Amino acid sequence: xxxxxxxxxxxxxxxxxxxxxxxxxxxxxxxxxxxxxxxxxxxxxxxxxxxxxxxxxxxxxxxxxxxxxxxxxxxxxxxxxxxxxxxxxxxxxxxxxxxxxxxxxxxxxxxxxxxxxxxxxxxxxxxxxxxxxxxxxxxxxxxxxxxxxxxxxxxxxxxxxxxxxxxxxxxxxxxxxxxxxxxxxxxxxxxxxxxxxxxxxxxxxxxxxxxxxxxxxxxxxxxxxxxxxxxxxxxxxxxxxxxxxxxxxxxxxxxxxxxxxxxxxxxxxxxxxxxxxxxxxxxxxx
Amino acid sequence: xxxxxxxxxxxxxxxxxxxxxxxxxxxxxxxxxxxxxxxxxxxxxxxxxxxxxxxxxxxxxxxxxxxxxxxxxxxxxxxxxxxxxxxxxxxxxxxxxxxxxxxxxxxxxxxxxxxxxxxxxxxxxxxxxxxxxxxxxxxxxxxxxxxxxxxxxxxxxxxxxxxxxxxxxxxxxxxxxxxxxxxxxxxxxxxxxxxxxxxxxxxxxxxxxxxxxxxxxxxxxxxxxxxxxxxxxxxxxxxxxxxxxxxxxxxxxxxxxxxxxxxxxxxx
Numbered sequence: 001x002x003x004x005x006x007x008x009x010x011x012x013x014x015x016x017x018x019x020x021x022x023x024x025x026x027x028x029x030x031x032x033x034x035x036x037x038x039x040x041x042x043x044x045x046x047x048x049x050x051x052x053x054x055x056x057x058x059x060x061x062x063x064x065x066x067x068x069x070x071x072x073x074x075x076x077x078x079x080x081x082x083x084x085x086x087x088x089x090x091x092x093x094x095x096x097x098x099x100x101x102x103x104x105x106x107x108x109x110x111x112x113x114x115x116x117x118x119x120x121x122x123x124x125x126x127x128x129x130x131x132x133x134x135x136x137x138x139x140x141x142x143x144x145x146x147x148x149x150x151x152x153x154x155x156x157x158x159x160x161x162x163x164x165x166x167x168x169x170x171x172x173x174x175x176x177x178x179x180x181x182x183x184x185x186x187x188x189x190x191x192x193x194x195x196x197x198x199x200x201x202x203x204x205x206x207x208x209x210x211x212x213x214x215x216x217x218x219x220x221x222x223x224x225x226x227x228x229x230x231x232x233x234x235x236x237x238x239x240x241x242x243x244x245x246x247x248x249x250x251x252x253x254x255x256x257x258x259x260x261x262x263x264x265x266x267x268x269x270x271x272x273x274x275x276x277x278x279x280x281x282x283x284x285x286x
Numbered sequence: 287x288x289x290x291x292x293x294x295x296x297x298x299x300x301x302x303x304x305x306x307x308x309x310x311x312x313x314x315x316x317x318x319x320x321x322x323x324x325x326x327x328x329x330x331x332x333x334x335x336x337x338x339x340x341x342x343x344x345x346x347x348x349x350x351x352x353x354x355x356x357x358x359x360x361x362x363x364x365x366x367x368x369x370x371x372x373x374x375x376x377x378x379x380x381x382x383x384x385x386x387x388x389x390x391x392x393x394x395x396x397x398x399x400x401x402x403x404x405x406x407x408x409x410x411x412x413x414x415x416x417x418x419x420x421x422x423x424x425x426x427x428x429x430x431x432x433x434x435x436x437x438x439x440x441x442x443x444x445x446x447x448x449x450x451x452x453x454x455x456x457x458x459x460x461x462x463x464x465x466x467x468x469x470x471x472x473x474x475x476x477x478x479x480x481x482x483x484x485x486x487x488x489x490x491x492x493x494x495x496x497x498x499x500x501x502x503x504x505x506x507x508x509x510x511x512x513x514x515x516x517x518x519x520x521x522x523x524x525x526x527x528x529x530x531x532x533x534x535x536x537x538x539x540x541x542x543x544x545x546x547x548x549x550x551x552x553x554x
Binding site for chain 2: 038074078
Protein backbone atom coordinates (compact mmCIF):
# COMPACT_ATOMS: atom_id res chain seq x y z
CA UNK A 1 0.00 0.00 0.00
CA UNK A 2 1.19 3.49 -0.88
CA UNK A 3 -0.24 6.90 -0.07
CA UNK A 4 -2.63 7.93 -2.83
CA UNK A 5 -3.58 4.37 -3.82
CA UNK A 6 -7.10 3.44 -4.83
CA UNK A 7 -8.29 0.66 -2.56
CA UNK A 8 -11.34 -1.56 -2.72
CA UNK A 9 -12.65 -3.34 0.37
CA UNK A 10 -14.63 -6.54 -0.08
CA UNK A 11 -17.73 -7.76 1.70
CA UNK A 12 -20.71 -5.45 1.93
CA UNK A 13 -21.78 -3.01 4.66
CA UNK A 14 -21.20 -4.90 7.95
CA UNK A 15 -20.72 -8.27 6.29
CA UNK A 16 -17.28 -9.83 5.75
CA UNK A 17 -15.52 -6.44 5.94
CA UNK A 18 -11.70 -6.82 5.91
CA UNK A 19 -11.39 -4.87 9.16
CA UNK A 20 -8.05 -6.31 10.27
CA UNK A 21 -6.55 -5.04 6.99
CA UNK A 22 -8.31 -1.68 7.28
CA UNK A 23 -6.95 -1.33 10.81
CA UNK A 24 -3.41 -1.96 9.59
CA UNK A 25 -3.76 0.76 6.92
CA UNK A 26 -4.91 3.15 9.63
CA UNK A 27 -1.96 2.14 11.84
CA UNK A 28 0.41 2.88 8.96
CA UNK A 29 -1.26 6.32 8.71
CA UNK A 30 -1.70 6.15 4.94
CA UNK A 31 -3.15 9.29 3.36
CA UNK A 32 -4.68 10.44 0.10
CA UNK A 33 -6.41 7.11 -0.50
CA UNK A 34 -9.51 6.57 -2.60
CA UNK A 35 -11.65 3.95 -0.86
CA UNK A 36 -14.14 2.03 -3.01
CA UNK A 37 -16.86 -0.09 -1.43
CA UNK A 38 -20.39 -0.73 -2.64
CA UNK A 39 -22.12 -0.16 0.71
CA UNK A 40 -19.85 1.62 3.16
CA UNK A 41 -20.04 1.21 6.92
CA UNK A 42 -17.83 1.92 9.96
CA UNK A 43 -14.62 1.16 8.03
CA UNK A 44 -15.38 4.15 5.78
CA UNK A 45 -16.13 6.33 8.79
CA UNK A 46 -12.82 5.42 10.45
CA UNK A 47 -10.85 6.08 7.26
CA UNK A 48 -12.55 9.46 6.88
CA UNK A 49 -11.96 10.48 10.49
CA UNK A 50 -8.32 9.32 10.38
CA UNK A 51 -7.68 11.52 7.34
CA UNK A 52 -6.73 8.45 5.29
CA UNK A 53 -9.13 9.05 2.40
CA UNK A 54 -9.74 12.02 0.17
CA UNK A 55 -12.41 10.31 -1.91
CA UNK A 56 -14.85 7.45 -1.40
CA UNK A 57 -16.58 5.67 -4.27
CA UNK A 58 -19.79 3.99 -3.12
CA UNK A 59 -23.50 3.41 -3.63
CA UNK A 60 -24.53 4.03 -0.01
CA UNK A 61 -22.94 4.97 3.26
CA UNK A 62 -24.17 4.71 6.87
CA UNK A 63 -24.12 1.83 9.37
CA UNK A 64 -27.69 0.65 9.02
CA UNK A 65 -31.33 1.52 9.57
CA UNK A 66 -31.40 1.77 13.40
CA UNK A 67 -28.42 4.14 13.57
CA UNK A 68 -29.72 6.68 11.06
CA UNK A 69 -27.75 8.68 8.52
CA UNK A 70 -24.01 8.54 9.25
CA UNK A 71 -22.95 11.66 11.14
CA UNK A 72 -19.33 10.98 10.26
CA UNK A 73 -20.13 10.90 6.55
CA UNK A 74 -22.19 14.07 6.85
CA UNK A 75 -19.39 15.84 8.73
CA UNK A 76 -16.66 15.06 6.19
CA UNK A 77 -18.69 15.25 2.98
CA UNK A 78 -20.77 18.35 3.77
CA UNK A 79 -17.60 20.24 4.72
CA UNK A 80 -16.00 19.23 1.41
CA UNK A 81 -13.13 17.43 3.16
CA UNK A 82 -13.95 14.11 1.52
CA UNK A 83 -15.55 13.65 -1.91
CA UNK A 84 -18.30 11.03 -2.09
CA UNK A 85 -18.60 9.69 -5.63
CA UNK A 86 -21.91 7.85 -5.91
CA UNK A 87 -22.75 5.06 -8.36
CA UNK A 88 -25.81 2.82 -8.37
CA UNK A 89 -25.22 -0.54 -6.69
CA UNK A 90 -25.42 -2.46 -9.97
CA UNK A 91 -23.22 0.04 -11.82
CA UNK A 92 -20.69 -0.24 -9.01
CA UNK A 93 -20.72 -4.03 -9.37
CA UNK A 94 -20.42 -3.84 -13.14
CA UNK A 95 -17.39 -1.56 -12.83
CA UNK A 96 -15.56 -4.46 -11.13
CA UNK A 97 -17.12 -7.06 -13.43
CA UNK A 98 -15.83 -5.11 -16.46
CA UNK A 99 -12.36 -4.77 -14.94
CA UNK A 100 -12.41 -8.44 -13.95
CA UNK A 101 -13.28 -9.33 -17.55
CA UNK A 102 -10.47 -7.14 -18.84
CA UNK A 103 -12.78 -4.88 -20.88
CA UNK A 104 -12.91 -1.06 -20.63
CA UNK A 105 -16.66 -0.87 -20.01
CA UNK A 106 -19.87 -2.88 -19.99
CA UNK A 107 -23.16 -1.80 -21.54
CA UNK A 108 -26.04 -1.65 -19.06
CA UNK A 109 -29.60 -0.41 -18.72
CA UNK A 110 -29.25 1.18 -15.29
CA UNK A 111 -28.60 4.73 -13.99
CA UNK A 112 -29.86 6.22 -17.28
CA UNK A 113 -31.71 9.53 -16.99
CA UNK A 114 -30.74 10.03 -13.33
CA UNK A 115 -28.50 12.75 -11.90
CA UNK A 116 -26.05 10.03 -10.84
CA UNK A 117 -24.86 9.93 -14.46
CA UNK A 118 -23.03 13.23 -14.03
CA UNK A 119 -21.41 12.44 -10.67
CA UNK A 120 -18.85 9.87 -11.80
CA UNK A 121 -18.98 10.97 -15.43
CA UNK A 122 -20.75 7.92 -16.85
CA UNK A 123 -21.23 8.12 -20.61
CA UNK A 124 -23.91 6.64 -22.81
CA UNK A 125 -23.45 4.58 -25.92
CA UNK A 126 -25.62 3.91 -28.93
CA UNK A 127 -26.31 0.21 -29.39
CA UNK A 128 -24.70 -0.47 -32.80
CA UNK A 129 -27.42 -3.06 -33.55
CA UNK A 130 -30.64 -1.32 -32.51
CA UNK A 131 -29.65 2.30 -31.99
CA UNK A 132 -31.01 2.37 -28.45
CA UNK A 133 -29.26 4.31 -25.68
CA UNK A 134 -27.17 2.27 -23.24
CA UNK A 135 -25.10 3.17 -20.20
CA UNK A 136 -21.39 2.50 -20.79
CA UNK A 137 -20.30 1.53 -17.27
CA UNK A 138 -16.54 2.16 -17.00
CA UNK A 139 -14.23 -0.53 -15.61
CA UNK A 140 -12.63 0.23 -12.26
CA UNK A 141 -9.12 -1.17 -11.78
CA UNK A 142 -8.10 -0.40 -8.17
CA UNK A 143 -4.49 -0.53 -7.06
CA UNK A 144 -5.24 -2.77 -4.09
CA UNK A 145 -8.09 -5.09 -3.06
CA UNK A 146 -8.55 -5.93 0.63
CA UNK A 147 -10.63 -9.09 1.10
CA UNK A 148 -11.67 -11.26 4.02
CA UNK A 149 -12.72 -14.83 3.19
CA UNK A 150 -14.09 -17.88 5.00
CA UNK A 151 -11.23 -20.26 4.24
CA UNK A 152 -8.12 -20.50 2.09
CA UNK A 153 -5.13 -22.77 1.60
CA UNK A 154 -1.49 -21.65 1.74
CA UNK A 155 -1.52 -21.04 -2.04
CA UNK A 156 -4.24 -18.41 -1.63
CA UNK A 157 -7.11 -20.41 -3.11
CA UNK A 158 -10.10 -18.81 -1.39
CA UNK A 159 -13.55 -20.07 -0.53
CA UNK A 160 -16.42 -17.89 0.63
CA UNK A 161 -19.47 -19.22 2.49
CA UNK A 162 -22.85 -17.54 2.20
CA UNK A 163 -23.51 -14.49 0.09
CA UNK A 164 -20.49 -13.92 -2.17
CA UNK A 165 -20.97 -10.13 -2.49
CA UNK A 166 -18.52 -8.79 -5.14
CA UNK A 167 -15.22 -10.15 -3.83
CA UNK A 168 -14.47 -12.45 -6.77
CA UNK A 169 -14.80 -9.59 -9.30
CA UNK A 170 -12.79 -7.26 -7.06
CA UNK A 171 -9.96 -9.80 -6.84
CA UNK A 172 -9.82 -9.99 -10.65
CA UNK A 173 -9.99 -6.20 -11.02
CA UNK A 174 -7.26 -5.10 -8.60
CA UNK A 175 -3.52 -4.95 -9.31
CA UNK A 176 -2.58 -6.20 -5.83
CA UNK A 177 -4.80 -8.52 -3.79
CA UNK A 178 -4.40 -8.83 -0.01
CA UNK A 179 -6.52 -11.43 1.76
CA UNK A 180 -7.23 -12.34 5.36
CA UNK A 181 -8.97 -15.63 6.10
CA UNK A 182 -11.00 -16.95 9.01
CA UNK A 183 -9.51 -20.40 8.53
CA UNK A 184 -6.40 -21.82 6.87
CA UNK A 185 -7.09 -25.27 5.40
CA UNK A 186 -4.95 -27.85 3.67
CA UNK A 187 -4.46 -28.06 -0.05
CA UNK A 188 -6.40 -31.38 0.11
CA UNK A 189 -9.39 -29.69 1.71
CA UNK A 190 -9.56 -27.18 -1.18
CA UNK A 191 -9.11 -29.95 -3.76
CA UNK A 192 -11.91 -31.95 -2.11
CA UNK A 193 -14.40 -29.08 -2.79
CA UNK A 194 -13.05 -27.08 -5.77
CA UNK A 195 -16.59 -25.96 -6.60
CA UNK A 196 -16.49 -23.79 -3.48
CA UNK A 197 -13.36 -21.88 -4.59
CA UNK A 198 -14.20 -18.39 -5.90
CA UNK A 199 -10.73 -16.80 -6.01
CA UNK A 200 -7.85 -18.83 -7.44
CA UNK A 201 -4.49 -18.56 -5.71
CA UNK A 202 -2.74 -16.95 -8.68
CA UNK A 203 -4.76 -13.76 -8.10
CA UNK A 204 -3.65 -13.44 -4.47
CA UNK A 205 -0.48 -11.56 -3.52
CA UNK A 206 -0.60 -12.05 0.23
CA UNK A 207 -2.66 -14.14 2.60
CA UNK A 208 -2.94 -13.83 6.39
CA UNK A 209 -4.77 -16.13 8.76
CA UNK A 210 -6.91 -13.90 10.96
CA UNK A 211 -9.86 -15.44 12.82
CA UNK A 212 -12.51 -12.85 13.71
CA UNK A 213 -10.85 -10.64 11.08
CA UNK A 214 -14.09 -8.79 10.36
CA UNK A 215 -15.28 -8.27 13.93
CA UNK A 216 -17.46 -6.35 15.00
CA UNK A 217 -18.88 -6.92 11.51
CA UNK A 218 -20.26 -10.38 10.65
CA UNK A 219 -18.98 -13.41 8.79
CA UNK A 220 -21.60 -15.82 7.42
CA UNK A 221 -22.20 -18.81 9.70
CA UNK A 222 -19.25 -17.89 11.96
CA UNK A 223 -20.19 -14.79 13.95
CA UNK A 224 -22.95 -12.24 14.03
CA UNK A 225 -22.32 -8.49 13.84
CA UNK A 226 -22.02 -6.78 17.22
CA UNK A 227 -24.95 -4.37 17.12
CA UNK A 228 -24.34 -3.35 20.74
CA UNK A 229 -20.91 -2.12 19.72
CA UNK A 230 -22.41 -0.08 16.86
CA UNK A 231 -24.90 1.39 19.34
CA UNK A 232 -22.13 2.33 21.82
CA UNK A 233 -20.05 3.88 19.02
CA UNK A 234 -22.89 5.95 17.58
CA UNK A 235 -24.11 6.97 21.06
CA UNK A 236 -20.65 8.35 21.81
CA UNK A 237 -20.69 10.28 18.51
CA UNK A 238 -24.13 11.67 19.43
CA UNK A 239 -22.91 12.66 22.89
CA UNK A 240 -19.46 14.09 22.15
CA UNK A 241 -19.46 14.92 18.46
CA UNK A 242 -17.84 13.28 15.45
CA UNK A 243 -14.22 14.40 15.76
CA UNK A 244 -13.72 13.78 19.50
CA UNK A 245 -15.61 10.48 19.64
CA UNK A 246 -14.03 8.92 16.56
CA UNK A 247 -10.51 10.15 17.49
CA UNK A 248 -10.89 8.38 20.84
CA UNK A 249 -12.26 5.29 19.12
CA UNK A 250 -9.24 5.21 16.78
CA UNK A 251 -6.86 5.57 19.73
CA UNK A 252 -8.56 2.79 21.70
CA UNK A 253 -9.30 0.25 18.96
CA UNK A 254 -6.77 0.98 16.21
CA UNK A 255 -3.60 2.41 17.72
CA UNK A 256 -3.46 1.04 21.28
CA UNK A 257 -3.67 -2.74 20.69
CA UNK A 258 -0.46 -4.01 19.10
CA UNK A 259 -2.13 -6.98 17.42
CA UNK A 260 -5.57 -7.99 16.23
CA UNK A 261 -5.74 -10.54 19.05
CA UNK A 262 -5.15 -7.73 21.57
CA UNK A 263 -7.85 -5.78 19.79
CA UNK A 264 -10.25 -8.71 20.21
CA UNK A 265 -9.47 -8.81 23.94
CA UNK A 266 -11.11 -5.38 24.21
CA UNK A 267 -14.37 -7.14 23.41
CA UNK A 268 -13.72 -10.25 25.47
CA UNK A 269 -14.22 -13.93 24.79
CA UNK A 270 -17.75 -14.06 26.12
CA UNK A 271 -18.91 -11.43 23.66
CA UNK A 272 -17.22 -13.23 20.76
CA UNK A 273 -18.84 -16.51 21.83
CA UNK A 274 -22.28 -14.85 21.85
CA UNK A 275 -21.65 -13.62 18.29
CA UNK A 276 -20.68 -17.17 17.26
CA UNK A 277 -23.77 -18.69 18.87
CA UNK A 278 -26.05 -16.17 17.12
CA UNK A 279 -24.51 -17.02 13.74
CA UNK A 280 -24.87 -20.77 14.31
CA UNK A 281 -28.50 -20.32 15.21
CA UNK A 282 -29.15 -18.37 11.98
CA UNK A 283 -27.09 -20.63 9.71
CA UNK A 284 -27.33 -24.14 11.14
CA UNK A 285 -24.65 -26.52 9.93
CA UNK A 286 -22.38 -23.80 8.56
CA UNK B 287 -54.14 -0.96 19.84
CA UNK B 288 -54.87 1.33 16.93
CA UNK B 289 -53.00 1.10 13.65
CA UNK B 290 -49.62 2.90 13.47
CA UNK B 291 -48.48 4.73 10.30
CA UNK B 292 -45.95 1.96 9.57
CA UNK B 293 -48.59 -0.73 9.97
CA UNK B 294 -50.92 1.10 7.60
CA UNK B 295 -48.14 1.36 5.00
CA UNK B 296 -47.15 -2.29 5.37
CA UNK B 297 -50.73 -3.56 5.03
CA UNK B 298 -51.63 -1.29 2.09
CA UNK B 299 -48.32 -2.15 0.43
CA UNK B 300 -48.79 -5.89 0.88
CA UNK B 301 -52.13 -5.74 -0.93
CA UNK B 302 -50.39 -4.43 -4.06
CA UNK B 303 -48.42 -7.68 -4.52
CA UNK B 304 -49.97 -10.50 -6.56
CA UNK B 305 -49.22 -14.18 -6.00
CA UNK B 306 -46.65 -16.03 -8.13
CA UNK B 307 -44.59 -12.91 -8.75
CA UNK B 308 -41.13 -11.63 -7.81
CA UNK B 309 -40.47 -8.55 -5.68
CA UNK B 310 -37.23 -6.65 -5.10
CA UNK B 311 -37.76 -5.44 -1.54
CA UNK B 312 -35.81 -2.96 0.55
CA UNK B 313 -35.39 -3.61 4.30
CA UNK B 314 -37.80 -2.09 6.80
CA UNK B 315 -41.44 -1.57 5.91
CA UNK B 316 -41.12 -2.79 2.27
CA UNK B 317 -39.72 -6.15 3.43
CA UNK B 318 -42.40 -6.43 6.11
CA UNK B 319 -45.09 -5.73 3.51
CA UNK B 320 -43.67 -8.40 1.21
CA UNK B 321 -43.43 -10.91 4.09
CA UNK B 322 -47.05 -10.18 5.02
CA UNK B 323 -48.19 -10.72 1.43
CA UNK B 324 -46.25 -13.99 1.33
CA UNK B 325 -47.95 -15.24 4.49
CA UNK B 326 -51.43 -14.06 3.55
CA UNK B 327 -52.42 -14.05 -0.09
CA UNK B 328 -49.22 -14.59 -2.07
CA UNK B 329 -47.53 -17.83 -0.87
CA UNK B 330 -45.67 -18.13 -4.18
CA UNK B 331 -44.22 -14.62 -3.98
CA UNK B 332 -40.43 -14.72 -4.35
CA UNK B 333 -38.61 -12.02 -2.43
CA UNK B 334 -35.32 -10.78 -3.82
CA UNK B 335 -33.00 -8.79 -1.56
CA UNK B 336 -30.20 -6.49 -2.63
CA UNK B 337 -27.46 -8.26 -0.67
CA UNK B 338 -27.61 -11.09 -3.20
CA UNK B 339 -30.43 -13.11 -1.71
CA UNK B 340 -33.25 -14.88 -3.52
CA UNK B 341 -36.31 -16.47 -1.94
CA UNK B 342 -35.70 -15.93 1.79
CA UNK B 343 -38.43 -16.59 4.35
CA UNK B 344 -38.31 -13.93 6.99
CA UNK B 345 -38.21 -15.42 10.47
CA UNK B 346 -40.70 -13.66 12.77
CA UNK B 347 -38.86 -11.56 15.32
CA UNK B 348 -35.64 -11.82 13.28
CA UNK B 349 -36.16 -9.01 10.81
CA UNK B 350 -32.95 -7.88 9.13
CA UNK B 351 -31.80 -4.27 9.39
CA UNK B 352 -29.54 -4.57 6.38
CA UNK B 353 -30.01 -6.19 2.97
CA UNK B 354 -26.89 -8.28 3.50
CA UNK B 355 -26.88 -10.02 6.80
CA UNK B 356 -27.68 -13.56 7.87
CA UNK B 357 -31.21 -12.73 8.97
CA UNK B 358 -32.03 -11.43 5.45
CA UNK B 359 -30.97 -14.77 3.99
CA UNK B 360 -33.00 -17.00 6.32
CA UNK B 361 -34.03 -20.13 4.40
CA UNK B 362 -33.07 -18.48 1.07
CA UNK B 363 -33.21 -20.50 -2.13
CA UNK B 364 -30.16 -18.92 -3.77
CA UNK B 365 -27.30 -16.55 -2.95
CA UNK B 366 -26.10 -15.38 -6.35
CA UNK B 367 -24.06 -12.33 -5.39
CA UNK B 368 -25.05 -8.70 -5.60
CA UNK B 369 -24.25 -7.89 -9.23
CA UNK B 370 -25.97 -11.03 -10.51
CA UNK B 371 -29.02 -10.34 -8.35
CA UNK B 372 -29.49 -6.96 -10.01
CA UNK B 373 -28.89 -8.54 -13.41
CA UNK B 374 -32.02 -10.68 -12.88
CA UNK B 375 -33.90 -7.36 -12.79
CA UNK B 376 -32.09 -5.99 -15.85
CA UNK B 377 -33.12 -9.14 -17.73
CA UNK B 378 -36.75 -8.43 -16.80
CA UNK B 379 -37.37 -11.09 -14.16
CA UNK B 380 -38.44 -8.74 -11.36
CA UNK B 381 -42.15 -7.93 -11.37
CA UNK B 382 -42.07 -5.39 -8.56
CA UNK B 383 -39.63 -3.03 -6.95
CA UNK B 384 -40.67 -2.06 -3.45
CA UNK B 385 -38.94 0.87 -1.78
CA UNK B 386 -39.12 4.01 0.36
CA UNK B 387 -37.68 7.46 -0.24
CA UNK B 388 -36.59 10.68 1.43
CA UNK B 389 -37.87 13.14 -1.17
CA UNK B 390 -40.25 12.43 -4.06
CA UNK B 391 -41.49 14.72 -6.83
CA UNK B 392 -44.65 15.02 -8.94
CA UNK B 393 -43.23 12.58 -11.52
CA UNK B 394 -42.28 10.01 -8.87
CA UNK B 395 -38.51 10.61 -9.01
CA UNK B 396 -36.75 10.01 -5.71
CA UNK B 397 -33.85 11.74 -4.02
CA UNK B 398 -31.79 9.92 -1.39
CA UNK B 399 -28.48 11.61 -2.25
CA UNK B 400 -28.06 15.31 -1.52
CA UNK B 401 -30.25 18.23 -0.48
CA UNK B 402 -29.21 21.81 -1.18
CA UNK B 403 -25.81 23.19 -2.12
CA UNK B 404 -23.43 21.66 -4.59
CA UNK B 405 -23.31 17.86 -5.10
CA UNK B 406 -19.68 17.73 -3.90
CA UNK B 407 -20.36 20.00 -0.92
CA UNK B 408 -24.04 19.54 -0.16
CA UNK B 409 -26.09 21.16 2.56
CA UNK B 410 -27.30 17.70 3.59
CA UNK B 411 -25.64 14.47 2.54
CA UNK B 412 -28.05 11.49 2.59
CA UNK B 413 -26.83 7.85 2.47
CA UNK B 414 -27.18 7.51 -1.31
CA UNK B 415 -28.85 5.24 -3.82
CA UNK B 416 -27.74 1.81 -2.69
CA UNK B 417 -29.78 -0.31 -5.08
CA UNK B 418 -32.69 2.12 -5.28
CA UNK B 419 -31.63 3.57 -8.65
CA UNK B 420 -31.32 0.06 -10.10
CA UNK B 421 -34.66 -1.05 -8.69
CA UNK B 422 -36.32 2.10 -10.09
CA UNK B 423 -34.59 1.61 -13.46
CA UNK B 424 -35.01 -2.13 -13.93
CA UNK B 425 -38.05 -3.59 -12.16
CA UNK B 426 -41.16 -3.94 -14.31
CA UNK B 427 -43.25 -1.99 -11.83
CA UNK B 428 -42.12 0.08 -8.88
CA UNK B 429 -44.20 0.75 -5.79
CA UNK B 430 -43.07 3.41 -3.32
CA UNK B 431 -44.02 3.21 0.37
CA UNK B 432 -43.58 6.47 2.24
CA UNK B 433 -44.86 8.82 4.91
CA UNK B 434 -46.93 11.58 3.31
CA UNK B 435 -45.43 14.92 4.34
CA UNK B 436 -45.18 18.23 2.51
CA UNK B 437 -41.38 18.36 2.85
CA UNK B 438 -41.08 14.93 1.24
CA UNK B 439 -43.55 15.56 -1.61
CA UNK B 440 -41.86 18.35 -3.59
CA UNK B 441 -42.42 19.84 -7.05
CA UNK B 442 -38.93 18.88 -8.15
CA UNK B 443 -36.39 16.82 -6.23
CA UNK B 444 -32.99 18.44 -5.57
CA UNK B 445 -31.29 15.45 -7.20
CA UNK B 446 -32.76 12.53 -9.16
CA UNK B 447 -31.22 9.51 -7.44
CA UNK B 448 -33.85 7.03 -8.62
CA UNK B 449 -35.69 7.79 -11.84
CA UNK B 450 -39.43 7.32 -12.19
CA UNK B 451 -40.97 9.30 -15.04
CA UNK B 452 -38.21 11.99 -15.06
CA UNK B 453 -39.96 15.08 -16.55
CA UNK B 454 -42.95 13.08 -17.82
CA UNK B 455 -44.09 13.09 -21.45
CA UNK B 456 -41.92 10.16 -22.55
CA UNK B 457 -38.66 11.45 -21.04
CA UNK B 458 -38.04 8.12 -19.23
CA UNK B 459 -38.12 6.23 -22.53
CA UNK B 460 -35.99 8.86 -24.25
CA UNK B 461 -33.32 8.42 -21.56
CA UNK B 462 -33.09 4.75 -22.53
CA UNK B 463 -35.28 3.27 -19.79
CA UNK B 464 -37.62 1.31 -22.02
CA UNK B 465 -39.61 -0.49 -19.32
CA UNK B 466 -40.63 -0.09 -15.70
CA UNK B 467 -41.42 3.09 -13.84
CA UNK B 468 -43.28 3.93 -10.64
CA UNK B 469 -46.88 2.77 -10.83
CA UNK B 470 -48.09 3.41 -7.29
CA UNK B 471 -47.10 5.57 -4.37
CA UNK B 472 -48.58 4.13 -1.19
CA UNK B 473 -48.52 6.72 1.58
CA UNK B 474 -49.75 7.19 5.12
CA UNK B 475 -52.66 9.22 3.69
CA UNK B 476 -53.68 7.34 0.56
CA UNK B 477 -52.68 5.71 -2.69
CA UNK B 478 -51.43 7.67 -5.67
CA UNK B 479 -50.87 6.80 -9.30
CA UNK B 480 -49.86 8.78 -12.38
CA UNK B 481 -51.90 10.15 -15.28
CA UNK B 482 -51.09 8.06 -18.35
CA UNK B 483 -50.27 10.99 -20.62
CA UNK B 484 -48.02 13.38 -18.69
CA UNK B 485 -47.10 11.03 -15.81
CA UNK B 486 -48.03 13.52 -13.12
CA UNK B 487 -48.96 12.20 -9.69
CA UNK B 488 -52.66 11.64 -9.17
CA UNK B 489 -54.59 10.84 -6.00
CA UNK B 490 -56.49 7.59 -6.57
CA UNK B 491 -57.63 6.73 -3.05
CA UNK B 492 -57.55 8.04 0.51
CA UNK B 493 -57.36 5.92 3.63
CA UNK B 494 -60.45 5.89 5.87
CA UNK B 495 -60.83 9.15 7.78
CA UNK B 496 -58.49 11.09 5.46
CA UNK B 497 -59.88 13.89 3.27
CA UNK B 498 -58.70 14.93 -0.18
CA UNK B 499 -58.01 18.38 1.30
CA UNK B 500 -55.68 16.83 3.90
CA UNK B 501 -53.70 15.08 1.17
CA UNK B 502 -53.42 18.34 -0.78
CA UNK B 503 -52.21 20.19 2.31
CA UNK B 504 -49.45 17.63 2.78
CA UNK B 505 -48.29 17.69 -0.83
CA UNK B 506 -45.84 20.31 -2.10
CA UNK B 507 -47.15 20.37 -5.67
CA UNK B 508 -50.47 20.50 -7.48
CA UNK B 509 -51.99 17.06 -7.18
CA UNK B 510 -54.20 15.60 -9.90
CA UNK B 511 -57.34 13.85 -8.70
CA UNK B 512 -58.83 10.65 -10.08
CA UNK B 513 -62.34 11.21 -11.46
CA UNK B 514 -63.58 9.26 -8.44
CA UNK B 515 -61.21 9.25 -5.45
CA UNK B 516 -61.84 5.91 -3.72
CA UNK B 517 -61.49 5.06 -0.04
CA UNK B 518 -59.25 2.14 0.89
CA UNK B 519 -60.46 -0.73 3.04
CA UNK B 520 -58.91 -0.35 6.50
CA UNK B 521 -56.41 -2.99 7.68
CA UNK B 522 -58.30 -6.05 8.92
CA UNK B 523 -57.66 -7.65 12.32
CA UNK B 524 -56.31 -10.64 10.47
CA UNK B 525 -53.76 -8.55 8.55
CA UNK B 526 -52.67 -6.67 11.66
CA UNK B 527 -52.30 -9.84 13.72
CA UNK B 528 -50.08 -11.46 11.09
CA UNK B 529 -48.04 -8.29 10.60
CA UNK B 530 -47.49 -7.78 14.34
CA UNK B 531 -46.36 -11.38 14.70
CA UNK B 532 -43.60 -10.68 12.16
CA UNK B 533 -42.22 -7.79 14.22
CA UNK B 534 -43.10 -8.57 17.85
CA UNK B 535 -40.41 -6.19 19.14
CA UNK B 536 -41.92 -3.44 16.95
CA UNK B 537 -38.54 -2.47 15.59
CA UNK B 538 -40.05 -1.40 12.30
CA UNK B 539 -43.75 -1.11 13.06
CA UNK B 540 -43.04 1.55 15.65
CA UNK B 541 -45.42 3.09 18.11
CA UNK B 542 -48.16 5.61 17.53
CA UNK B 543 -46.76 8.31 15.26
CA UNK B 544 -43.56 6.32 14.65
CA UNK B 545 -41.61 7.30 11.57
CA UNK B 546 -42.32 4.70 8.91
CA UNK B 547 -39.75 5.69 6.33
CA UNK B 548 -36.22 4.39 5.95
CA UNK B 549 -34.61 7.78 5.61
CA UNK B 550 -35.74 10.79 7.60
CA UNK B 551 -37.01 13.73 5.56
CA UNK B 552 -34.29 16.21 4.67
CA UNK B 553 -34.06 19.37 6.74
CA UNK B 554 -32.86 22.41 4.90
